Amino acid sequence: MPKAFTPKVVTANHLLKGDVIYQTATGWTRDLAEAEVLTDEADADLRLIDAAQQVSLVVGAYLADVDTAGGVPKPTHFREDFRARGPSNYAHGKQEDLSNV
């Protein structure tokens, strides 16, 4: 039996800055909470293709699982958690810029 599709976001690294970004309905954001949550598989595939075509903006787009239980998307895996937040040894990366992580 095929596995049920779980909610996802499109994520990538920003070409110029190299940092982690997420796709929104209209563009990109640096904040996972603002990402567009994709709940339909065919839709997710299309959004990923759209992202992958934006070669002068993003690098390495892929679909990442999110947990939507609290109303805003949250990482389900610790790797995505670090990507959303930044490294644990310094307050560098996203945690430097975002007050809400």
Next chain:
Amino acid sequence: MYKYTDFDAAFIKERNAQFRSQVERRIDGSLTEDEFKPLRLMNGLYLQLHAYMLRVAIPYGTLNGRQMDKLADIADRWDKGYGHFTTRQNIQFNWPELRDIPDMLDALAEVQMHAIQTSGNTIRNVTADHFAGAAADEIADPRPVAELIRQWSTDHPEFQFLPRKFKVAVTGSPNDRAVTKAHDIGLRMLERDGVAGFEVIVGGGLGRTPMIGKVLRDFLPREDLLPYLEAIVSVYNLLGRRDNKYKARIKITVHENGIDDFRARVEERFALIRPQFGGIDQQLLAGIEADFAAPDFKTKPVADFEAAYTNDPVFRSWADTNLTDHRAPGYAIVSISLKAHAATPGDATSAQMRVMADLARDYGHDELRISHEQNVILPHVHKSDLPALHARLKEAQLATANIGLISDIIACPGMDYCALATARSIPIAQEIATRFDDLKLEHDIGPLKIKISGCINACGHHHVGHIGILGLDRAGVENYQITLGGDGSEDATIGERAGPGFSADEIIPAVERIVMAYLELRDAPEETFLETYRRIGLAPFKAALYPEVQADAA
């Protein structure tokens, strides 16, 4: 130190200009990422978890104060005010932006540094004993040979697309501080019947399939070095597997074909190409050697040192762990620990880099080295200068007295930075160091090397750690596997897996149980952890690590 020729300077300048235009074309969209990636990797530029990462070569770990100052300037101007020194005598900048990389490379070129061949399937930065040119046990300084290999391998047209990356390490001492047996090629300088030469070791490597290198030639005369290396790498280039990335390293080539078959092919190729090396390489080497002439060592009394050693216990403790015998009377080799308890192993702030540069100029004949254990060395310091030097290190929080002890941990960047990681390494290193500092046991425990990697690539050398820790992802949770009894010295050994892994919460107590077991089981305080392990084997440590298994069996 080696000084760039006009040729070298022009080469780097042109190469940087080339890369600048490639970056511009990537930004304006004329190059895709697939086209750009191999080009950026050829210039040491990775894209990691949170940012780009620039890996800069510090050939054979040698640099001077001006170069260290420049690294500090780069960290301030284009990064976040620090740099990360690695096990391969590189420095990594973790936060640059793509647009700034060409300027960073130009800044490096001002002090004869670059990032060429710090990535990609090519001959990487040649590493060497970090006490080169200073150690009391040294037969010959390995750096001129390492520099010769660098010149030969840099942009070598035949070796830019090898099956996989290729690492060469050289040591000039019988006590191997360059981990030569865990490299694709390890060279150990020897003298036999008054003739200088090398023992050539091939096919060592860590990563997914760790292997200790095998002796390819027990004695290779010095004049034959480059043709012989060329023969090895070209045989590997032909024979190495390109069908499977995980089987592509020369260790697998040697393993699958057998060392005898591999040797026969190398010798055949060597005989063919030897005549092409008409001696220019030896002339070059002679010129390089002149650049590595030893500094003018002073003769001064060492009374100040002895007084401080007797009267100041803090100084004494530091001197006992962080100094190594120098070959010149009255001198010492100083290891500066980048492993302050709770700090990130291998990181130095720009302010600390500048202090180290100043200390090298003031007391160390303007020489610095980076060790594969992620520390910084001042190779030539007169003992009478040590008290003053120590005071300045203290001020800069660089006086941690823990070289070779349990908190002197090698840790790869792990999942805090690295895109390939499966778990974090840095917090584990920080917690182990803090825990044993709290217990005040570190000096009682004595020499003990803990090495941590955040994935099976083994950048943190965990296989050759006395205690090795490998971070894995077990069903979406960080899990840490322990190996014991590894050794990166001339007696190189791959550690044995102790058993099932531990969660992030369990790993520090697990390490503590191993260490407590050692303290109980050692013959005498002089018996090191590794000696105890070799005497009694894995079983008693396993019992300490998994007490519940013992209880079940009882």
